[in-house]
Amino acid sequence: MKLYSRTTAVLLTGLALLSLSGLRCSSATVARTGHPAISQESEKPSAPVQQVVEKAAPEGEQASVTTDFGYEVIHIYPHDPDAFTQGLVIDEGNLYEGTGLLGHSTLRQVTLETGALLRQHKLPENEFGEGIAVLGNKIFQLTWQSKKGYVYDKKTFELLREFSYETEGWGLTQNGSRLIMSDGTSRLFFLDPESLTVVGELPVWDANGPVTQLNELEWVNGEIFANIWKTEYVVRIDPDTGQVRGRVHLQGLLTQQDRQYNPDVLNGIAYDKPNDRFFITGKHWPKLFEIRLVPMK
Numbered sequence: 001m002k003l004y005s006r007t008t009a010v011l012l013t014g015l016a017l018l019s020l021s022g023l024r025c026s027s028a029t030v031a032r033t034g035h036p037a038i039s040q041e042s043e044k045p046s047a048p049v050q051q052v053v054e055k056a057a058p059e060g061e062q063a064s065v066t067t068d069f070g071y072e073v074i075h076i077y078p079h080d081p082d083a084f085t086q087g088l089v090i091d092e093g094n095l096y097e098g099t100g101l102l103g104h105s106t107l108r109q110v111t112l113e114t115g116a117l118l119r120q121h122k123l124p125e126n127e128f129g130e131g132i133a134v135l136g137n138k139i140f141q142l143t144w145q146s147k148k149g150y151v152y153d154k155k156t157f158e159l160l161r162e163f164s165y166e167t168e169g170w171g172l173t174q175n176g177s178r179l180i181m182s183d184g185t186s187r188l189f190f191l192d193p194e195s196l197t198v199v200g201e202l203p204v205w206d207a208n209g210p211v212t213q214l215n216e217l218e219w220v221n222g223e224i225f226a227n228i229w230k231t232e233y234v235v236r237i238d239p240d241t242g243q244v245r246g247r248v249h250l251q252g253l254l255t256q257q258d259r260q261y262n263p264d265v266l267n268g269i270a271y272d273k274p275n276d277r278f279f280i281t282g283k284h285w286p287k288l289f290e291i292r293l294v295p296m297k
């Protein structure tokens with residue numbers, strides 16, 4: 001994180017809040033995995049940044065309140081309740097999913113209508129799969145604490161290359177020219193998809209300060225959607241300023257009956273732009289929901 005003189009006061013406050021959020025991340029790390037042996041700190045030094053896309057909230061200006069959205073369920077599809085969903089993408093009508101947990105992490109392509117597995121690549125037993133993104137003919141996948149990412153051929157899942165990064169890996173999406181990555185803090189990172197190096201960093205904030213726990217990501221019509229870990233809402237982020245423009249409230253998707261599968265948190269957002277459809281699921285959820293966003297009054 002770089003400091004600019006005109007925003008020093010704002011950033012000092014932000015740093016204090018980030019420090020607190022780091023503590024929360026560390027203590028929450030065990031709950032996230034169920035593997036307390038992994039004690040690596042959540043907050044890592046920022047990667048070298050060649051071009052920083054960083055802007056603090058203008059001094060004295062609070063984030064404007066914009067429209068929040070609720071949802072309408074259009075269709076409910078089956079979802080593998082064994083899938084610890086960490087990334088969800090729909091591309092050219094094909095549904096891709098990245099799953100986590102040590103020993104169970106995969107990249108998979110599934111049939112939307114049935115949830116049936118079409119193709120699967122298993123990660124090494126000691127790696128915890130995280131977010132995925134599709135760009136061009138490639139699929140990119142992060143791992144949580146291994147600081148390692150993978151690039152696959154979209155059609156065959158052939159592993160093309162590996163790459164590394166300095167932070168944890170949480171969510172991943174792309175805006176057509178850059179990969180966008182979250183690490184569980186309030187920061188988003190922009191990666192060049194060829195060099196796979198960090199070329200920009202974006203702190204995310206609202207009227208209350210930094211917005212932490214940014215998790216699964218999706219690029220939606222010029223905004224970055226990010227679900228906040230352990231919540232059932234999604235924030236809509238201005239990709240130029242980092243300001244949260246509003247929230248999508250997704251509470252109430254699962255029924256009491258669905259709880260028999262012991263579902264974990266909501267953690268999958270996929271946007272089918274050509275058909276303006278959203279798909280939402282979560283870790284160990286038995287259902288994948290097609291929804292439409294409804295403005296809240």
Ligand SMILES: [Ca+2]
Pocket residue numbers: 087088089172173216217218268269270
């Ligand atoms: Ca996504």
